Amino acid sequence: MNPTFQEQNSVDNQNQTYEIQMVCEGYVSFLRAIETLYQLINDEGYIEGVPLYIEDEPSYKWRGIMLDTSRHFISLNNILKQIRAMQKVKLNVLHIHFSDSDSFPVEIVSVPDLADYGAYSSQEIYSLGDINQILTYAKKYGVTVIPEFDTPAHTRSWSNSPNFEETNACAGYDPKDWAKYCVQPPCGSLDPTIEKTWTLVEAVAKQSKALFQSKHFHMGGDEVKTGCWEFKPSIKEWMDGEGMTNYNELETYFRKRQAKLYPDQNLLYWFNSGSNNIELQKKDIIQYWDKSDSYDSLKKFDNQVILSSYDHLYFDCGTGNLLGGDSWCEPYKTWEQVYDFDPSAADLGDRLLGAEACLWSEVINNENLDNKIWPRATSLALRLWNENEKLNKPELVKKLVDTNNYLLQDLQIGPAPVTTEYCSLNIDMCFFENKKNDGQNLENKDLIQQEKIREIFN
Numbered sequence: 001m002n003p004t005f006q007e008q009n010s011v012d013n014q015n016q017t018y019e020i021q022m023v024c025e026g027y028v029s030f031l032r033a034i035e036t037l038y039q040l041i042n043d044e045g046y047i048e049g050v051p052l053y054i055e056d057e058p059s060y061k062w063r064g065i066m067l068d069t070s071r072h073f074i075s076l077n078n079i080l081k082q083i084r085a086m087q088k089v090k091l092n093v094l095h096i097h098f099s100d101s102d103s104f105p106v107e108i109v110s111v112p113d114l115a116d117y118g119a120y121s122s123q124e125i126y127s128l129g130d131i132n133q134i135l136t137y138a139k140k141y142g143v144t145v146i147p148e149f150d151t152p153a154h155t156r157s158w159s160n161s162p163n164f165e166e167t168n169a170c171a172g173y174d175p176k177d178w179a180k181y182c183v184q185p186p187c188g189s190l191d192p193t194i195e196k197t198w199t200l201v202e203a204v205a206k207q208s209k210a211l212f213q214s215k216h217f218h219m220g221g222d223e224v225k226t227g228c229w230e231f232k233p234s235i236k237e238w239m240d241g242e243g244m245t246n247y248n249e250l251e252t253y254f255r256k257r258q259a260k261l262y263p264d265q266n267l268l269y270w271f272n273s274g275s276n277n278i279e280l281q282k283k284d285i286i287q288y289w290d291k292s293d294s295y296d297s298l299k300k301f302d303n304q305v306i307l308s309s310y311d312h313l314y315f316d317c318g319t320g321n322l323l324g325g326d327s328w329c330e331p332y333k334t335w336e337q338v339y340d341f342d343p344s345a346a347d348l349g350d351r352l353l354g355a356e357a358c359l360w361s362e363v364i365n366n367e368n369l370d371n372k373i374w375p376r377a378t379s380l381a382l383r384l385w386n387e388n389e390k391l392n393k394p395e396l397v398k399k400l401v402d403t404n405n406y407l408l409q410d411l412q413i414g415p416a417p418v419t420t421e422y423c424s425l426n427i428d429m430c431f432f433e434n435k436k437n438d439g440q441n442l443e444n445k446d447l448i449q450q451e452k453i454r455e456i457f458n
Helices: 027-040 076-089 113-118 130-142 173-179 193-214 226-230 235-244 247-259 335-339 369-373 378-387 395-411 423-426 437-458
Strands: 004-007 015-019 063-070 093-099 145-149 216-220 265-272 285-288 302-308 352-359
Touching: 004 235, 027 076, 063 076, 063 247, 063 378, 076 369, 076 378, 076 395, 093 285, 113 193, 113 285, 113 378, 130 145, 145 193, 193 216, 193 247, 193 378, 216 247, 226 235, 226 247, 235 247, 335 378, 335 395, 352 369, 378 395, 395 423
Parallel strands: 063 093, 063 352, 093 145, 145 216, 216 265, 265 285, 285 302, 302 352
Antiparallel strands: 004 015
């Protein structure tokens, strides 16, 4: 491509025409190049420092956000807005955690009961047309959509229909005892020993493959509490007949049978240092969500890895939990903490595909979605695109403020503010190179001031 760029010189009123050459490896690469060009244009509409030569490519090929659409339904319009914003900051993977125990909001044509009984309402279901619109829009803006229908745990909503109630291994449990059966209510794990369960699993697999046509599908696979399976005596009887001695073997059986439904795809599974000892296939991909100081647990595998370390990349942390208490992963992860995330610390070499920020939606809905994602997702995008050239604090703040302004003005996305309005307009008065932990310094000053006040009044 050899487009031209005309700049009107305001000093001598002369036209200056420059030639812009872009060498791109396909459409998505072209999108990234256009965005780089856009970022070169200053507030006055000029490109400074020409001629320029830029050679640019991402440090990591997997740069993503995960949205949970089960605990609160996220509107189609809101999903499309996030995709457009992702293109702006060069994020390229939208992982949608479509279903959980709370709700099943996706139309499955061959088993309409799943959404008819599993969704919160008939208005909170993604139709086939909605999914196609998401996929078409994502392709236009260089974003890959990875679907997740979490199994075998986190599946209470799959069994809401009277026709499929028996697929929930702990159907009829005492709600007061939910902690025995799951990590949060409502509880449900699929019963792998009955064929009615596989009617559902196979229906989801068949439609997902036809609709998404992706190389990657996320199976979930996390937080399987054996209490739910123990609740149903027939499961243990079936295991005895199959020569199984523990529930890890049952989970492995479920995974292997499910994986046969996706023979040409790479399957993703959640993983932390406390995950059950489940056998992985060679082409399986691990999504690691434990702390960033526990990476050694990944060394016993040869699988490819996506990092979602909760101490940096769980964006719901610090917002409370569904029962009104503190979230389990306190504190809130600031934009600076996200930018300080260091993927290379995992020391995984070529096995590391990249990273995803996760937004679980227990206390997040359409009204506060934007400000929980942005500007922190911008911090992650900057980190994953150019790992080796870290911005200093003023440079980072300017990037975040500029991106926030674009999201607000052009995309009608409402990001959380980066800082005070004064500091946004006067970055050099508030942020300085090589100065860390400004918040901690302010906190210490506040504590000193409070102590002085106490001394006066005592």
